[in-house]
């Protein structure tokens with residue numbers, strides 16, 4: 001059974017090191033004020049979050065890994081998949097990855113079940129343009 005892409009043990013370790021055991025969640029993606037870092041104590045629980053969803057990018061690099069507290073991870077999982085809440089951020093952040101994310105029909109064990117219902121209309125044209133030019 002193909003699992004969702006996971007960070008390697010070493011990536012997790014590095015992320016945790018980088019975090020100095022403080023939640024690395026920053027800004028609106030995690031329900032925080034822009035630019036503000038959560039910094040919760042990760043010894044109470046740490047989760048490794050793909051900053052950019054990994055469906056097609058398969059980006060399990062340290063760059064794409066955030067060691068975050070369960071609270072932030074939960075918030076992001078719930079809210080980032082809500083088009084209205086996350087549209088702006090996602091567009092500026094993800095750019096062309098937006099569409100990819102919508103094409104996860106049945107990620108098994110996915111904690112982000114709403115991924116397949118985020119038609120972000122205004123994002124499509126941007127994406128289409130970018131692709132056409134490429």
Ligand SMILES: [Zn+2]
Pocket residue numbers: 023024025038039040068069070071072073
């Ligand atoms: Zn946090």
